[in-house]
Amino acid sequence: MHGLQDGKQIKVGVLGATGTVGQRFILLLAEHPFFVIHALGASSRSAGKQYAKAATWKQVKPIPSQAREIVVQECKPEHFSECAIVFSGLDADVAGDIEAAFREAELAVFSNAKNFRRDPHVPLVVPLINTSHLSIISQQQALHSPPLKKGFIVTNANCSTTAVVVPLAALERAFGPIESCMITTMQAISGAGYPGLPSMDILDNVVPYISGEEEKIEWETLKILGGIAEEDGTKSFDMHARHPLRISASCNRVPVIEGHTECVSVRFTRRPPPSPQQVREALQAYTSDAYTLGCPSAPRHAVFVHEEPDRPQPRLDRDFQQGAGVSVGRVRQCRVLDIKFVVMGNNVAIGAATSSIINAEFAVVKGLVQA
Amino acid sequence: MHGLQDGKQIKVGVLGATGTVGQRFILLLAEHPFFVIHALGASSRSAGKQYAKAATWKQVKPIPSQAREIVVQECKPEHFSECAIVFSGLDADVAGDIEAAFREAELAVFSNAKNFRRDPHVPLVVPLINTSHLSIISQQQALHSPPLKKGFIVTNANCSTTAVVVPLAALERAFGPIESCMITTMQAISGAGYPGLPSMDILDNVVPYISGEEEKIEWETLKILGGIAEEDGTKSFDMHARHPLRISASCNRVPVIEGHTECVSVRFTRRPPPSPQQVREALQAYTSDAYTLGCPSAPRHAVFVHEEPDRPQPRLDRDFQQGAGVSVGRVRQCRVLDIKFVVMGNNVAIGAATSSIINAEFAVVKGLVQA
Amino acid sequence: MHGLQDGKQIKVGVLGATGTVGQRFILLLAEHPFFVIHALGASSRSAGKQYAKAATWKQVKPIPSQAREIVVQECKPEHFSECAIVFSGLDADVAGDIEAAFREAELAVFSNAKNFRRDPHVPLVVPLINTSHLSIISQQQALHSPPLKKGFIVTNANCSTTAVVVPLAALERAFGPIESCMITTMQAISGAGYPGLPSMDILDNVVPYISGEEEKIEWETLKILGGIAEEDGTKSFDMHARHPLRISASCNRVPVIEGHTECVSVRFTRRPPPSPQQVREALQAYTSDAYTLGCPSAPRHAVFVHEEPDRPQPRLDRDFQQGAGVSVGRVRQCRVLDIKFVVMGNNVAIGAATSSIINAEFAVVKGLVQA
Amino acid sequence: MHGLQDGKQIKVGVLGATGTVGQRFILLLAEHPFFVIHALGASSRSAGKQYAKAATWKQVKPIPSQAREIVVQECKPEHFSECAIVFSGLDADVAGDIEAAFREAELAVFSNAKNFRRDPHVPLVVPLINTSHLSIISQQQALHSPPLKKGFIVTNANCSTTAVVVPLAALERAFGPIESCMITTMQAISGAGYPGLPSMDILDNVVPYISGEEEKIEWETLKILGGIAEEDGTKSFDMHARHPLRISASCNRVPVIEGHTECVSVRFTRRPPPSPQQVREALQAYTSDAYTLGCPSAPRHAVFVHEEPDRPQPRLDRDFQQGAGVSVGRVRQCRVLDIKFVVMGNNVAIGAATSSIINAEFAVVKGLVQA
Known part of the structure; x- marks a missing residue:
């Protein structure tokens, strides 16, 4: 149904994992049918610590077991090389450079940050409405030299x-x-x-x-x-x-x-x-x-x-x-x-992390991301 | 300045005195330069009790000493015959009949209730704006037979x-x-x-x-x-x-x-x-x-x-x-x-009791109420 | 594990079903592995209406489909004759007589009301602690003439x-x-x-x-x-x-x-x-x-x-x-x-409906209630 | 009555004037019968600005006119040389050194900070109770060489x-x-x-x-x-x-x-x-x-x-x-x-600024501070 062979899974990362939006990403991904949390990124202050120690957890549900012991990395593409997708809950003051670097490194970036929302080649997608805007991704990739094959950025709205x-x-x-x-x-x-x-x-x-x-x-x-x-x-x-x-x-x-x-x-x-x-x-x-x-x-x-x-x-x-x-x-x-x-x-759901995740699911269904 | 000789005072009553709006009337009137609380009216359940016993006082300021020991009366004009003005904080389900009776008994009624707001002869006055509407009072009085001399109703807005x-x-x-x-x-x-x-x-x-x-x-x-x-x-x-x-x-x-x-x-x-x-x-x-x-x-x-x-x-x-x-x-x-x-x-101030009181002050200034 | 044959179910009723505690009973029972909502009781004002019309639903989760269309009954034992258990979320002013009547009619009553908590033959059970107090039930039943066979009352605590x-x-x-x-x-x-x-x-x-x-x-x-x-x-x-x-x-x-x-x-x-x-x-x-x-x-x-x-x-x-x-x-x-x-x-969980339900589960496990 | 000749006034300063406690000091002092706000101190970030610009005012009452245009100073004694008293609403991380410096400069310091509360020579005074503890001030002054004549610190409690x-x-x-x-x-x-x-x-x-x-x-x-x-x-x-x-x-x-x-x-x-x-x-x-x-x-x-x-x-x-x-x-x-x-x-009243002010009033009454 969702374009993935049964039991097939996709490794994903979360950028800004210790923040509020990052925590929501982790809660949702922990119960996801085909996305699997593989890497967590945060600031250098958190890097090197187990997630449960690095995050000041403020959610009603406890930290998912899948995330507790993952060692947090700095937000550099080399630490996420096994991921097909990264979800970004980064703050706007750092999201621009980091997300661009991940795209450059051929990762699919689904971002909740505002930095690229006004970019003329980046779709701003509310997944219940305008998933058709993902069609601009090929143009976004073609702008780079050499053109990107898998990397792109999709943002969701405020x-x-x-x-x-x-x-x-x-x-x-x-x-x-x-x-x-x-x-x-x-x-x-x-x-x-x-x-x-x-x-x-x-x-x-x-x-x-x-x-x-x-x-x-x-x-x-x-x-x-x-x-x-x-x-x-x-x-x-x-x-x-x-x-x-x-x-x-x-x-x-x-x-x-x-x-x-x-x-x-x-x-x-x-x-x-x-x-x-x-x-x-x-x-x-x-x-x-x-x-x-x-x-x-x-x-x-x-x-x-x-x-x-x-x-x-x-x-x-x-x-x-x-x-x-x-x-x-x-x-x-x-x-x-x-x-x-x-x-x-x-x-905090459709208004943030949930939208990014549905956008990514849609991209998988459409073949824009490979497992 | 305010149309009253120095030191002259006007006796007033409060209808619905134990309710929320009634309590605000009492707080404001207790510190008023020329209105003096003379009588308090409430339901028959409260009548006969001292005000401090009858009211479930819910204000931040304590019950004013002027009101504490006044014996609450039923809302009948005969108990307010020494008052020139009554302020009404009555609930809408009883305000209509009671306020009409007080007007009939030649009392000036300044009401916070909604019952007469749509009456074509009753002014609906926000005192910072349309005090000019008080000019319709003479017509309101003339409608009665024999015409009223002092009784009228003025409402304030929601x-x-x-x-x-x-x-x-x-x-x-x-x-x-x-x-x-x-x-x-x-x-x-x-x-x-x-x-x-x-x-x-x-x-x-x-x-x-x-x-x-x-x-x-x-x-x-x-x-x-x-x-x-x-x-x-x-x-x-x-x-x-x-x-x-x-x-x-x-x-x-x-x-x-x-x-x-x-x-x-x-x-x-x-x-x-x-x-x-x-x-x-x-x-x-x-x-x-x-x-x-x-x-x-x-x-x-x-x-x-x-x-x-x-x-x-x-x-x-x-x-x-x-x-x-x-x-x-x-x-x-x-x-x-x-x-x-x-x-x-x-x-609870300009939106309720304060408006009624400024309306009454304006009526005094304009000579519509006699001390 | 829980003393019931696989797939076996027990029909239960809820008294006071339209109230706050009653609504919680319904939410919990709708997802219960072996209790099945069979009858709902409330005041005569609600009786005869479908539950979804009778209740002013105030829960975060929607009304369970199992309960929506059940026609609410008055709280009389004859309407619950197919139930083995009734859960009571009744108000204290009516709970005493009604719960006694249900016990008399050989129903097992698990009550959140306070009326019988101080009764010397009724156990007051916090299910995480003193389920051993259920042992007094046989004495409670023996007091009646003729002795009750299945009817009893168990209360939970404030x-x-x-x-x-x-x-x-x-x-x-x-x-x-x-x-x-x-x-x-x-x-x-x-x-x-x-x-x-x-x-x-x-x-x-x-x-x-x-x-x-x-x-x-x-x-x-x-x-x-x-x-x-x-x-x-x-x-x-x-x-x-x-x-x-x-x-x-x-x-x-x-x-x-x-x-x-x-x-x-x-x-x-x-x-x-x-x-x-x-x-x-x-x-x-x-x-x-x-x-x-x-x-x-x-x-x-x-x-x-x-x-x-x-x-x-x-x-x-x-x-x-x-x-x-x-x-x-x-x-x-x-x-x-x-x-x-x-x-x-x-x-509203262990402090109310959840306790009654675990108490009932325990009674089932112990054989005090028959399916 | 309060130990000051009629009309006599005492110039006071407020340290930490832009903070929450400082704002409360200013509100209270603006209406005080004999304390007069003369100087306001805050961090170097605020120094040089008019108070109304320097403070993020968060009180229900507006900024008093007496304070609006005072130019905020750094918290150094030379800027407060005309004051007899300073009230301190400083944060604990800076209060220690600053308050000590003001005492050294022969100013009477009434502090809401915690730094000196455990000092064996500084009284910790709740003014409704233990003003008698001010008697230790002479000993506090004598410890300095040369002994202080007017400078001392009094703290109030948490x-x-x-x-x-x-x-x-x-x-x-x-x-x-x-x-x-x-x-x-x-x-x-x-x-x-x-x-x-x-x-x-x-x-x-x-x-x-x-x-x-x-x-x-x-x-x-x-x-x-x-x-x-x-x-x-x-x-x-x-x-x-x-x-x-x-x-x-x-x-x-x-x-x-x-x-x-x-x-x-x-x-x-x-x-x-x-x-x-x-x-x-x-x-x-x-x-x-x-x-x-x-x-x-x-x-x-x-x-x-x-x-x-x-x-x-x-x-x-x-x-x-x-x-x-x-x-x-x-x-x-x-x-x-x-x-x-x-x-x-x-x-925020007796628990903070009000206590410091009553303590200072008491010190004036007792002659510990000269106008």
Whole structure:
């Protein structure tokens, strides 16, 4: 089903393994049907220590036995030469150089870092939506001299972008282009990593500002929802240019541990716009290629639509499908634009490591990575 | 200054005195320069007990000595005959009949309940904005036979409406009519009264729904921002009809104790719209008539504009000016409408009891209530 | 292993199925290897409705498919005649009569309610410790005329008692009688059920009082840790009488959703007392009969001992072993008594429904219940 | 009353002015009847900037106008030569050398840092209890060559020590020596300063460990409650030696912003011990010398005793008397020791800056500092 012969396994590495995202990668990979943790990379401070000693483990589940005793390496390609894939949970201040070096060394890099998201040859993939963007990889490889054979970089989107872009893509597929979109987020503290927000700043409080976040949503959404243009054999991301899409985001931090909640309002190009009931049905009916093609971490429901008036809620809905889909509720008319609704996505699952892993599964299915 | 001879005092009563809003009335009135607590009303269950025994006091400040030993009465006008004014913190299920009876008995009623907010002869007054609406009182009195001489009802707005409507009014005064407005609220738990939300529902959570709240914001705003039309000597609220105003609200409950935070985006009728800097200056320059005319509880800054990128925040800003003004920050361009900003208002101060009290002060200043 | 032939199943009912504890019973039973949900009971208000309509579901996991469409019955034995066992999550105000009626009707009742905990013929069983107390059941049955053949009641302990009593039992087994014990609890809000504590009372707060809780800990612990005396063929609980045990509990509510944390200090009868290291080893080595005899819900570690200085923590440790064991940390000397430590137990798992279920499993293993 | 001629003022400085404790000093001093902020010291990174630019202000009240424009200096005595007193909110890693230098330069230093708390010539003063310990200052000054005339250091206690030691002192005054004392704390996050605890660590959680805190309580309490022995003209702290006092503390961090709650149990030397009612009366009757002698920041009630069964609570009681006293409730018998109760003290008021200021007021009253 998933393109691998039964029992075949793929050795993978994790970069930034001791950090928050790295820990999530390890939890997910430890239970993965065909990825096997083979090497762990972190800063020179951690290198040489067993993982269980190097990491300040902050997850609810214990450290998987597969990772406990692996000796952490520095993030240099030579230590990962047996891996076909590396997952990167590196911080942005080091991710750029390291990920480029791994690509150069012919490794497939699936990164949660932001460094390459705006690169014109690197796909920015939310695996429930735009896996078709992986088609740009051959061009990315051809740019190097000599051209790369196996190395490439795929990034996933920012956590707050990911949640909102899934229903937007489903709506565009069903009803054609969206013309404008207002988004107000209420984001969980885990989105800021660890140590992240001081407790004094967020307990009994809302912080109506997250540095750089609104720009990310407004820009990344265009790249993800847009198509790929081809001219003279050269591919480029069209940034939704044929149907200009105006997006306005307002980002807030709230005292929630996990799960970003977002109030979204959209105006369609199509007149008259679809009704709330049509929107509900289109969202519920949406299916991702990743699920259809058998990626084992892809959720059955890319979008789960709640009927209860007070859902989704982060505490109650963030663990549904291991946080790999998004939850939508309160689909209703908007007096200013056309339709408004609430979306909730698990920022540490589909909003981070889970997306990288489904992207890698999809690449395996498509033959872009060899076991 | 405030229209009362020096040292003159006005006896007032509080209806619903044992509830959350009633407790706030008592705290504020205990320190008031000319209102004096004379009588306290509650349900028959509390009647006959000293206030300190009847109330489950839930405020940070202790019960004021002026109220401790007052014997609570049932909410019948005969027990309040020495009062010129009653403040109502009654629950909606009983407020209608009781407030009508007090008006009938020639008492001036300043109510926080929602029952009369949609009455075509009852002003819905946010005291930092539309005290001019008190001019409809004479018509309200004339409707009775025989016409009332002193009795009337004035309501204040819902807490989430109050916060947002103050900057909207300031913007309309400076730049003319607003055409559309998107509002996403993050509301404090104290807005739901006591016991209000179960802790299991809101700790580590967001609830993206507050029953009836969005409709209140969308409707009340039109009445408050609208003018008073007069035809054949009959006044009526015009509901902003000359410049239709579309409002879309999305209301959320967040784990914050006090202070509603709201993300607001507006589109002006005027083209080109004002710049963010012009908006900032207009908001900062806005002054309420209540403050100008010397109402002692009116804040110096109806709108305080923050320059820091991460303000206002409920925990840091809700006590500024005893919560009697509103705080605005992050004034910036909106890619969908014209301008967006964040507003924070203290829902238990300007959003509730404080508004009623400033309304009453204004009525005294205007001679609508006699000492 | 667990005393049932392979594939054999036992039909069970849940009383109080729509409440918080009832919902937990349903979640656990839906995945149980040999208990099968057959009937659900609730108040007459819910009776006649499908479970999914009758319950206000408040769990993180969705309603199990096995329960969704079961039509809820009133809590009368005739509706449960095909069940061998009923689990009771009833409120104390109705549990007494209903549970007695079910016992009378020859059903085995495993109850989380407090009503029969102090009954001299009903065992109060923490399944990791004193399953031996089930031996009093035959006497409980013999008291009826005619004597009951299959009907009996077994209760489990209060959630805060359960957490602390597990390490105390382990220590007594290793080092002999404890002479005195000081306990200060920091209890989760879920311990108060739903709606439970108003959010206004507990956000950013500690409430240093839980009605009746300290008495429960002080009394229940004696019954659980005590033995069974036999005189003239009559059994009775000895309440730890041979070695009087003084217990002093101070109970607090803290803003934590799940998991009771308790600071415990003990003085042993034995002089010199064991060292912290000996205590650690004894706790870690402790094994429950329920686990040894193959009860499928019994945790491998009745007590898990943490070495890190800042553990256990409710958020990080409450889901370990599905919350079926307890976590202990910070074992160290006490300057007033002998040894102090921190214990954390999941109040909605081992502190409630999980205990009832392991008790029932143990009764099955022992042949006290027939399939 | 307070030993200063009417209108006379004393210039003071604040060291560590940009930090959390420094900010509290500034808020309190800005409203002080006779201390006047004259100079502010911080690290070289802040030096040269106006205070409003140098500090990341995190208080609910705005920056006082008296401090806004003061240019911050490095913490060197020459910049504070016009001050009679400096208050130190310095971090422990720099406080030792800097405070010693200021003393050497003949300044009176009132410090919240821990560095000199264990110095045998420096008094550790909780101003509601042991201001008598200031008598050791003359000896501290005499140790220098040449002897100091005006310079000295006075420290106040750790925040969690301060809360508990006030009722303990009141009980010893009334009933004689306490023999043993068990303390379990539930401490607010503000006790850890800023940034302090990451929000990921404490939201929906309890952390049952605070590094070094238990040792501080156990040691500081002995110094504070002990007397001063004199032999051959040399004074020394007797550490409660005549009546050995065993103290056992267990410290926990809880998700509360301000106010440490502590469950305390004591055993008296006196047999029979006092009754709960006698204890209540003794606590309520206790008066501090600081209040009696007119220190303006000393609270009327050093200990306020609550009768309600569920008080004190940090959120409701921490602002009473501006947090300058402590609140006690639930006085009752203990089955292991004699009497147990709950104490709550505001860690950022009496637990920190407020104590230093009352200590300084007392020193002024006693003539130890000249205007």
